[in-house]
Amino acid sequence: MNSFSENDNRSSDIDVVKITEHENSGVLALSTSRLTIGCVLAGSKYIYLNDSCTPINEGEIFLIEAGHHYIENVVGDNGRFEHITFHIDSAVLQRVIFGLNINYGISFSSTHSCPKCLRQNFAIVADNNSLYNFFVGIDSALCNSGLLHNDIRQRIKLNELVYLILTSDDGCMRRKILRSADTESGHFMNVIYDNIFTDVSIESLAEQTHRSLTSFKKEFRKIFNMPPHRWIIEQRLMRAKVMLSSTNCTVSEVGIECGFTNISHFIKLFKQRYNTTPALFRREHSTAANNEYKRAVNE
Numbered sequence: 434m435n436s437f438s439e440n441d442n443r444s445s446d447i448d449v450v451k452i453t454e455h456e457n458s459g460v461l462a463l464s465t466s467r468l469t470i471g472c473v474l475a476g477s478k479y480i481y482l483n484d485s486c487t488p489i490n491e492g493e494i495f496l497i498e499a500g501h502h503y504i505e506n507v508v509g510d511n512g513r514f515e516h517i518t519f520h521i522d523s524a525v526l527q528r529v530i531f532g533l534n535i536n537y538g539i540s541f542s543s544t545h546s547c548p549k550c551l552r553q554n555f556a557i558v559a560d561n562n563s564l565y566n567f568f569v570g571i572d573s574a575l576c577n578s579g580l581l582h583n584d585i586r587q588r589i590k591l592n593e594l595v596y597l598i599l600t601s602d603d604g605c606m607r608r609k610i611l612r613s614a615d616t617e618s619g620h621f622m623n624v625i626y627d628n629i630f631t632d633v634s635i636e637s638l639a640e641q642t643h644r645s646l647t648s649f650k651k652e653f654r655k656i657f658n659m660p661p662h663r664w665i666i667e668q669r670l671m672r673a674k675v676m677l678s679s680t681n682c683t684v685s686e687v688g689i690e691c692g693f694t695n696i697s698h699f700i701k702l703f704k705q706r707y708n709t710t711p712a713l714f715r716r717e718h719s720t721a722a723n724n725e726y727k728r729a730v731n732e
Contacts, residue, residue: 470519670703684712
């Protein structure tokens with residue numbers, strides 16, 4: 434499994450990025466401290482979460498929250514994968530929403546709640562012509578007007594994008610944007626995501642987020658819908674599962690990479706969660722099996 438950090442290449446508090454690939458990427462571990470909003474223009478993107486593999490097809494809009502993610506870019510029939518993404522700091526997003534409120538008298542809130550919002554750290558919108566046409570326009574601007582190197586134009590386009598999303602139906606994407614604009618919540622989540630795979634105690638996490646242990650646990654459950662220890666173990670096991678099916682790392686190497694210092698304990702937890710050992714899981718989940726699963730999802 435390849436891995437990359439969005440922070441490694443960040444040049445400002447807003448980045449507009451276009452990626453074109455002519456070969457399947459394989460499963461990538463993406464670590465980002467910023468909100469990502471984008472559109473798949475060619476091919477498909479897959480997001481792996483727990484036991485599911487969710488496709489983002491050509492023409493669909495997606496939002497990925499800050500944190501650790503497992504994705505794969507797959508070329509389409511035309512021989513390429515292509516997407517355009519905006520990477521946005523929570524403070525910038527907050528200013529955009531505040532500006533829309535002050536300048537145009539538009540107040541945004543969300544009453545939306547569904548199991549997907551609680552379970553998934555991403556959202557997908559299909560069949561939205563306004564958003565799709567917006568990204569087609571961005572594609573043209575990237576080629577013709579130097580948008581990549583013009584901060585003012587990027588901010589204008591970001592305002593337009595946020596307005597289009599927040600004035601559409603009150604769904605998962607709108608709710609997640611408003612949550613991402615909460616800078617205090619953003620700091621809390623960044624501390625958590627930065628420490629998922631490190632040997633850190635819950636008490637230390639509470640201290641880093643400037644909360645008492647009781648307050649930390651309450652806030653954690655509010656955001657992630659489960660207790661801290663359980664959620665962190667889930668994230669580590671999920672990463673282990675992806676690594677076992679997409680890398681040649683040994684079981685011990687996978688366990689250590691995913692934050693388990695005791696490999697016997699890692700194997701025990703993995704078996705409790707997935708009803709099989711890491712070695713057997715690897716044997717049963719080859720790359721070919723993953724490709725077959727994705728074909729079934731698309732059908």
